[in-house]
Amino acid sequence: MGGWFNPEALAPARFADGFERVDGIYSGFRLNHAKGVCVRGSFESNGRGTRLSKAVVFKAGRVPIIGRFSLAGGNPYVADEPEMVRGLGLLFKLPDGEEWRTAMINTPVFAVNTPQAFYDRLLAAQPDPRTGKPDREKMAAFLASHPETVQATKIIHSHPASCGFENSTYYGLNAFWFMDASGKWTPVRWSLAPMQPFAPANTTGLARPDKNYLFDALIAGILHQPLQWHLIITIGQANDPTNDATIPWPDAREHVDVGTLTLDHVESEHSNPCRDINFDPLVLPEGMAASDDPLLSARSAVYSQSFTRRAGEKKLPSAVTPSEVRK
Amino acid sequence: MSVSVATEQRQFTALMRLFHWLTAALVLTILGIGVAMVASLADYHRLVSIHRPLGILILIVVVIRFVNRHYSTLPPFPATMSPRERSVASASELFLYALLVVQPLVGWGMLSAASYPITLYGSIHLFPILPHNVMLYAVLRWAHTVLAYLLFLTFLAHFGAVLFHTWVVRDGTFSRMAPWRVRAH
Numbered sequence: 163m164g165g166w167f168n169p170e171a172l173a174p175a176r177f178a179d180g181f182e183r184v185d186g187i188y189s190g191f192r193l194n195h196a197k198g199v200c201v202r203g204s205f206e207s208n209g210r211g212t213r214l215s216k217a218v219v220f221k222a223g224r225v226p227i228i229g230r231f232s233l234a235g236g237n238p239y240v241a242d243e244p245e246m247v248r249g250l251g252l253l254f255k256l257p258d259g260e261e262w263r264t265a266m267i268n269t270p271v272f273a274v275n276t277p278q279a280f281y282d283r284l285l286a287a288q289p290d291p292r293t294g295k296p297d298r299e300k301m302a303a304f305l306a307s308h309p310e311t312v313q314a315t316k317i318i319h320s321h322p323a324s325c326g327f328e329n330s331t332y333y334g335l336n337a338f339w340f341m342d343a344s345g346k347w348t349p350v351r352w353s354l355a356p357m358q359p360f361a362p363a364n365t366t367g368l369a370r371p372d373k374n375y376l377f378d379a380l381i382a383g384i385l386h387q388p389l390q391w392h393l394i395i396t397i398g399q400a401n402d403p404t405n406d407a408t409i410p411w412p413d414a415r416e417h418v419d420v421g422t423l424t425l426d427h428v429e430s431e432h433s434n435p436c437r438d439i440n441f442d443p444l445v446l447p448e449g450m451a452a453s454d455d456p457l458l459s460a461r462s463a464v465y466s467q468s469f470t471r472r473a474g475e476k477k478l479p480s481a482v483t484p485s486e487v488r489k
Numbered sequence: 490m491s492v493s494v495a496t497e498q499r500q501f502t503a504l505m506r507l508f509h510w511l512t513a514a515l516v517l518t519i520l521g522i523g524v525a526m527v528a529s530l531a532d533y534h535r536l537v538s539i540h541r542p543l544g545i546l547i548l549i550v551v552v553i554r555f556v557n558r559h560y561s562t563l564p565p566f567p568a569t570m571s572p573r574e575r576s577v578a579s580a581s582e583l584f585l586y587a588l589l590v591v592q593p594l595v596g597w598g599m600l601s602a603a604s605y606p607i608t609l610y611g612s613i614h615l616f617p618i619l620p621h622n623v624m625l626y627a628v629l630r631w632a633h634t635v636l637a638y639l640l641f642l643t644f645l646a647h648f649g650a651v652l653f654h655t656w657v658v659r660d661g662t663f664s665r666m667a668p669w670r671v672r673a674h
Contacts, residue, residue, distance in 0.1 A: 173528045218612075259614055261606045277530045438623045439604060444534050448612035456531060463533035469603065474627030 172278055174467040177460075180281055181468070184288040185236025190477035193468040195249045195265075197240055198232035199377050199482045200434030201384065203425035205254055205393065211420035214348050214395060215340035217449030218256045220420055228253045229425060230436040231327045231380060234267070239481045241373035244323060244363035248376070250332045250354065251441030252423070263445035265461075266332035266354065269318045272407035273311050277460035283311065314408035322362055327380040328389050329358040336443065336461075337404035337453040340395075349398035349453065351411065354391035354423060358383070377482045381428050388426035392419045404453035431480040440469040498564045500665050505561055508554040510668050515550065516589065516640070519543045523637055541596075542609040548593035555586055567660035578650070585643055592636045594618075599629035 181193035188196060204224050211220030219225060233240065234247035247267050254262040274280045286304040287296045305312050324330050334352040341347050372378060383389055397416045403409050431437035444452055444462040452458045501509070519540060526536035566575045600607045601617035602625040608614045619625060654662035664671040 171528070172530060174530060174533070175528075177530070258612070259606060259616065260612055435604070435621060438621065442605075445606060452534060459532065459534040460530040462537075463530050466533075469623075470627070470630050473603070473623035473630070 172281055174463040177277070177281060177464045178467045178471060180284055181236050184284055188236065188238050188478065189475040190472050191236075191238040192232075192472060193236055193464075195232035195234055195251075196236050196238035197377075197481055198230045198238075198249075198431060198436075199380065199480075200429045200431055200436035201227075201229040201231065201425045202427040202429070202434070203227045203229070203388065203423065205421055205423050207421035208419070210418055211395060212342070214342060214350065214397070214418065214420075215449040216343040217262065217340070217447045218258075218260060219254050219262050219447060220449075225257075226255045227423065227425070228255070228434070228436055228439065230431075230439070230441065231377070233376070238478075242371070242376040244325070244376075248323075248327055248330050248332075250327075250330075251436070251439075253436075253439055253441065253445075254447075256447055260447045261445050262447045262450065263439075263441050263443065264334055264352070265441040265443050265465075266334050268323065268330040268332055269335075270321050270331075270333055271314045271317050271410050272335045272457070273314050273318070274308070274457075275310055275406045275408045276456055277464075279308055279311070280457070280460075283308075310406070310408040317410060324356075325361045325363045325379075326383070327376055328383040329356045329360050331355055332391070334443075335407045336455045336458050337398060337402075337407075338446070339404075339451045339453055341449050341451065347451075349402060349404050351396045351398065353394050353396070355394050357390040357392065357422075374482055374486065378486065381482075381486070384425060384428040388424050390425075391423040393421050393423055394418070395420055405455045407455060407457055430482055430484040430486065432484050437477075437480070438473075440465050442466065498562060499661075500564055500667070500671055502561050503670075504557060505554075506666055506668060508550065508557060509666055512547070512550055512554065512589065515543060515547050516644070519547065520637060520641055538608075541600075541607065544593040544596045545609060545615070547589060548597075551586065551589040555590075564665055567654065567658075567662055567665075569654070569658050569660040581643065581647060581650075585640075585647065588636060588640045588643060592633070592640060595629050595633050595636060599626055599633055602626035602629055 178193055185193075185196070192198075203226075205219065205227055206224045207220050207222055209220070209222030211217075214220070230249075230251040232249040232251070233242065234249060240246075247269060249265060249267045251265045252263065256262065274283055283304055286300040288300075289295055290297050332354040337349055337351050339347050340350050380389075395418045396411060397418065398404065398411055399415065402411045402415070429436075442462050442465050444458060446452070500506070522536050522540050522543070526533055526540060529536060566578070570578065597607060597615065598619045601619040602622050604617070604621040606614050607617065651662055651666075654660050661671075
């Protein structure tokens with residue numbers, strides 16, 4: 163009940179205020195992953211997921227997709243940088259009005275494992291208005307009390323970023339439960355493995371690229387040919403933690419390729435419904451359920467708060483404009 | 490049942506009283522859940538998952554209740570109530586009914602305008618009643634909060650009026666709706 167009786171408690175509204183304090187207020191945009199572009203396509207299931215979950219999405223067949231590629235951070239006009247966290251939100255439109263929504267990023271683990279740590283890290287990374295850079299001491303103090311973040315950062319750095327959105331692997335990060343037709347529950351994580359070949363990001367920073375270079379490359383890529391990913395389900399075992407997004411499961415865990423995501427249309431946020439969709443990771447079809455990971459309910463709550471705030475605001479044009487998509 | 494001849498009826502019918510207390514329990518529960526969920530991170534998802542079907546259940550109960558009321562004989566107002574008080578009481582009852590129907594509809598409409606799937610339980614979900622339009626969502630989301638406060642204030646007024654009549658005027662107003670059966674003196 164926190165926030166109603168105790169204003170100091172970490173309620174969704176205070177979380178949202180934290181984003182606005184660090185990144186500034188941009189009317190009509192998401193509080194995080196503000197810069198983005200919309201895509202459409204389909205997911206073709208090969209039927210192999212049905213042994214894990216009775217969710218309709220895993221029955222052999224095709225369902226339409228609405229998606230959104232984004233960069234982490236609250237500034238919708240930020241210049242693209244190779245090391246920025248890339249996001250992919252997906253909405254699987256299932257028959258009879260059911261939906262599966264997921265919001266993924268291109269790091270194999272998450273940097274924090276509680277909502278409070280996310281909030282504290284957000285504030286610790288806030289640029290100092292005098293220097294324009296985060297206060298080293300604040301971040302050092304945060305890391306000193308969060309060894310799991312130090313550990314997760316090592317894992318993230320051991321997976322160098324690819325050169326673009328189109329050849330990035332995206333991870334669901336949190337664990338979920340799948341329930342099969344017989345009622346058996348299995349802990350899972352999921353990821354999207356690109357069919358576009360990996361090429362490392364150029365992080366030397368010699369030639370200053372265009373401020374939308376990541377998005378422009380994505381748009382050019384989709385216009386050239388549809389982009390595809392394999393949806394991989396990782397099957398957890400009894401002792402694998404389901405409540406800690408900073409800890410990866412062992413590599414030896416079974417991976418099941420359950421189908422192919424194809425993205426063949428790209429549109430600006432101006433003309434596509436993705437801007438007005440909340441990619442709430444807890445919009446799940448029957449056959450999937452949240453794990454005990456505390457980040458999940460918090461993500462749902464804060465995404466909802468962000469959605470409600472921007473819904474009523476005047477919509478400013480996105481950095482990736484319709485003409486940018488057409489050129 | 491032979492005592493409850495229409496002319497001597499002092500209580501609402503057993504079915505009406507059942508509906509009344511059922512509504513009271515459901516509405517106070519959902520108001521509590523509503524307050525808790527907007528302030529909660531850890532329990533948000535669990536509370537929203539209860540809030541949605543509970544709101545629809547209230548809508549169904551209130552509609553059935555209103556129809557039942559239409560076909561039932563109401564006990565007369567206590568003799569202590571002036572005509573003015575009676576019309577205020579009737580109007581406030583009608584207002585409560587209206588709020589109890591409008592509030593779930595606003596919730597349903599708001600989820601429709603936000604293009605959320607309106608999940609009740611498992612794969613059971615409702616169809617959208619409004620088109621996907623986030624400005625409309627914003628207005629309805631605001632209205633949902635305002636109506637919730639209005640509902641709570643109306644409940645307090647209703648509760649306060651009954652307490653006043655029962656304990657100060659001592660005209661047996663509460664016994665008209667008491668969950669148990671009260672015999673005529």
